[in-house]
Amino acid sequence: MALSEAEAANRLLRLAKEIARHNRLYHDQDAPEISDADYDALVRENAALEAEFPHLVRADSPSRMVGAPTSSALTKVPHAKPMLSLDNAFSGEEVEEFVARIRRFLALGDAEPVCLTAEPKIDGLSCSLRYEDGVLVRAATRGDGTVGEDVTANVRTITDIPERLTGAAPAVFEVRGEVYMAKSDFAALNAAQEAAEQKLFANPRNAAAGSLRQKDASVTAARPLRFLAHGWGEVSELPADTQMGVMRAIGDWGLPLSDLLIRADGAGAALAHYGHIESKRADLPFDIDGVVYKVDRLDWQARLGFVAKAPRWAIAHKFPAERAQTTLEAIDIQVGRTGKLTPVGRLTPVGVGGVIVSNVTLHNRDEIARLGVHPGDRVVIQRAGDVIPQVVDNLSRDEAREPWAFPDHCPDCGSEAVAEEGEVDVRCTGGLICPAQRFERLRHFVSRPALDIEGLGEKSIAEFLGYGWLERPGDIFRLKRHRDELVGREGWKDKSVDNLLAAIEAKRAPDAARLLFGLGIRHVGAVTARDLLKAFGTLPALRETAQAAHGGEAGALAQLTSIDGIGPAVVEALGDFFHEPHNVDLWEDLLSEVNPPAYVSNARQTEWSGKTIVFTGKLETMSRDEAKAQAESLGAKAAGSVSAQTDLVVAGPGAGSKLKKATELGIRVVDEAEWATIIAATGV
Incomplete structure (x- = not known):
């Protein structure tokens, strides 16, 4: 059934939040909850909705994000060139369409061959190795694609990675690839872990991700990590003009490449190699989850460029999911930070693709109803990637039984549990009176993406909750009143107590966007919080406008919804939050303890950031898609029609009504040559 615009906006909002959470679990915490196939389905649903409703694309859209923000204790380092992710294909037809899109974008004739490289997609941790004058100077994880973690000391312990390149390497060359652990090494490591209890x-x-991201390099050195190169980042010069040529040079310099890397003459040959790799998958020494194809000609790669978080010239062809049968022994309900009741299936442990799994998320009430599952059912689970799987079929569906009753009250506090109109998630209404939410909300408030209070972790929060010292965020800044009571308790000495209190005092003037995100207001994630504070500057100004919008003031509502990425759901959530007296008390109590300065954005800007550009007429030196991609690379928006909000019109031969309207409105108009000058001048 087709969605209305309002339904699509709400669904895109939920998808952005859900996908961001799974990105953090996978990339930052190495603790994924769902399968790759389940994750890919969410991403594909988001992409389909954005294609149908392009004007609803959010600022925090998953299509614009890569990985997850870094949050470990390792030093953060910016990437000279972003480490992007890849779009996915799940069938041969999609791979053929990928090649067809390349032809259309580059305006190639049917006889022009599109050669690709094809290689296994290693299931490891992405890593960038920076060599200067042939010497390894820095290694970094991908992180969020823009900023990674410095793992140089750890990488120096990996024997596959040379300290110095052989031969004549360029002055600067960043090699990118995957750090992984071979299957046999993994089995030996776990045997040793078990023996040591x-x-x-x-x-x-x-295992590879956890080993590489150790603060102590000696721990990494004791783990059998390996490396395979698959590309490059910043370079001072390239040794060849094709993907395959550069990869061969990287191999000649002493870095390992996959033995299954080939150059394929078109989609047919690439798909044949996919079949060959899939047939060898079980016997390979490492885990893979697909095959990566890249356009071989580098000049074509440069023209194709990037869209959002991925290159147009590469795609990952994923393998089908692996499946197994087991018994669903029980369904437990977990209450999250926002009060969401999540059903978790407890399985009879079963091996799927070499991993023993015993838990599976059942997502929500509707998913349980769709599957018709009960404790005791025989179910089929599938695994795509080494993660906890999903239930794909219920083999006991035909047995005559009453449906399993999803709880209508919170199992932790007894408050009513309800689903908002148009939403599938059931949530506890208890808020901070709910023990599950209170703990999770306070833990979220002090987490690294929020206030980042060092030393105030889960254990300490639980302890202080037990003492009755913590009920709401403002209480954190009053913990100093309990100093003498805390000193001498188990695990607490003068120094540790004073260190914690000093860390808390250091957050008396917190970043306003982090503080807002830390409050856990529905639909207000880290990106949305930054967008709101960029627009309003201070928290009091935001509150005043949100309350006015909730009261029906049209100007306030317009001010909020004019912010890119802020839709009706965010406006409603803010209004509801400030409408509740206990939330206002919590807010005022917190701001009586802290004084966040006016928000200042550190984002890099160009003169075209946020501006709107329209292309009209016939473009003679590039395709329309290429022109739009260039506009987006400047931080501008490429629109399809001219209005008073248009900042620039690029007009080619044959421009008609759009050019006329631009002239009438006094909008700047340039031709294709002048547009090329603008692109060159920006240096983006």
């Missing part, structure tokens, strides 16, 4: 790793990918 230590925690076992879930799979090789998690």
Whole structure:
């Protein structure tokens, strides 16, 4: 059934939040909750909705994001060139369409061959190695694609990675690839962990990620990590003009490449190699989850450029999910930070693709109804990537039983549990009176993406809740009143108490956007919080406008919705939050303890950031898609029609009504040559 515009906006909002959470779990915490296939389905749904409703694309859209913000104790380092992700294909037809899109974008004739490279997609941790004058000077994880974590000391312990390149390497060359753990090494590591009665790793990918991101390089050195190169980042010069040529040079310099990397003459040959790799998958020494194709000609790669978070010239062809049968022993309900009741299936442990799994998320009430599952049912689970799987079929569906009753009250506090109109998630209405939410909300408030109070972790929060010292965020800044009571308790000495209190005092003037995000207001994630504070500057100004909009003031509503990425759901959530007396008390109590300065954005800007550009007429030196991509690279928006909000019109031969309207409105008009000059002058 087709969605209305309002329904699409709400669904895009929920998808942005859900996908961002799974990105953090996978990239930052190495603790994914859902399968790759389940994640890919969310991303594909988001892309389909954005294609149908392009004017509803959000500022925090998953299509604009890569990875997750770094949050470990490792030093943060910016990437000279972003480390982007790849779009996915799930069938041969989609791969053929990928090649067809390249032809259309580059305006190639049917006889012009589109050669690709094809290689296995290693299931490891992305890493960038920067060599200067042939010497390794820095290694970094991908992080959020813009900023990664410095793992140079750890990478120096990996024998696959040379300290110095052989031969004549360029002055600067960043090699990018995957750090991974071989299947046999993973089995040996877990055997050693078990013998030492230590925690076992879930799979090789998690073991590799956890090993590489150690603060102590000696721990990494003791782990059998390996590396395969698959590309490059910033370079002072390239040794060849094709993808395959540069990869061969990287191999000649002493870095390992996949033995299954080939150059394929078109989609047919690439798909044949996909079949070959899939047939060898079980026997390969490492885990893979697909095959990556890249346009071989580098000049074509440069013309194709990027869209949002991925290159147009590359795609990952994913393998089908692996499946197994097991018994659903129980369905437990977990209450999250926002009060969401999430059903979790407890499974009879079963092996799927070399990993033993015993838990599966059942997502929500509607998913349980769709599957018709009950405790005791025989179910089919699938695994795409080394993560906790999803239930794809219920083999006991035909047995005559009453539907399993989803709870209508919170299992933790007994408050009513309801679903908002148009939403599938059921939430506890108890708020901070709910023990589950109170703990999670306070933990979220002090987490790294929010206030980032060092030393105030889960254990301490739980302890202070037990003492009755914490009920709401403002209480954190009154913990100093309990200093003498805390000193001498188990695990607390003068120094540790004073360090914690000093860390708390250091947050008396917190970043306003982090503070807003930390409050856990529905639909207000980290990106949305930044967007709101960029527009309003201070928290009191935001509150005043949100309350006015909730009261029906048209000007306030217009001011909020004019912010890119802020839709009806965010406006409603802000209004509801400030309408509740206990939330206002919490807000005023918190601001009596802290004084966040006016928000200042550190985002890099160009003269075209946020401006609107329209292309009209026939473009002679590039396709329309290429022109729009250039506009987006400047931070501008490429619109399809001219209005008073248009900042520039690029007019080619044959321009008609759009050019006329631009002239009438006094909008600047340039031809294709002048547009090329603008592009060159920006240096973006």
